[in-house]
Amino acid sequence: MAMELSVDFHFSSAHRLPYYNGPCFRLHGHNYKLQVTLQGLPNPKDGMIRDFDEIRAHVWESVLTQCDHHNLNDFMDNPTAENLIVWMWEKLKPQLEGLKELRLWETPEYCVSYREA
């Protein structure tokens, strides 16, 4: 049996894309959505893969506090959705057992995914 669990997050950040030929070259902002998916089996004792609240607290502390209501260019040269999701994966993967996939929406229409190869 395989099971997956997902938690969704919302955060707001400013950024500019310094190598982009268009309006995104200028400072602007997005209301991002992040979806974190873990794979595992429910623990027979408590019936959970992992406590949703525990995951929420961990993701906020590890990555989102640094992003939310901040300028992403303060800690990343070129904060495209692709670069941001890799940065998040590298921070979360060593600590979040069972991490299977991240999905990041920059706008409701534009999404990138990153998962275990």
Ligand SMILES: Nc1nc2c(c(=O)[nH]1)N=C([C@H](O)[C@H](O)COP(=O)(O)OP(=O)(O)OP(=O)(O)O)CN2
């Ligand atoms: N592959 C990628 N393409 C683009 C990225 C990216 O990260 N990866 N990023 C951008 C810009 O950040 C841009 O701001 C994206 O939003 P935009 O096209 O401006 O759409 P909005 O909804 O924010 O604005 P509208 O007013 O609706 O146009 C571009 N491409």
Ligand SMILES: [Zn+2]
């Ligand atoms: Zn943008």
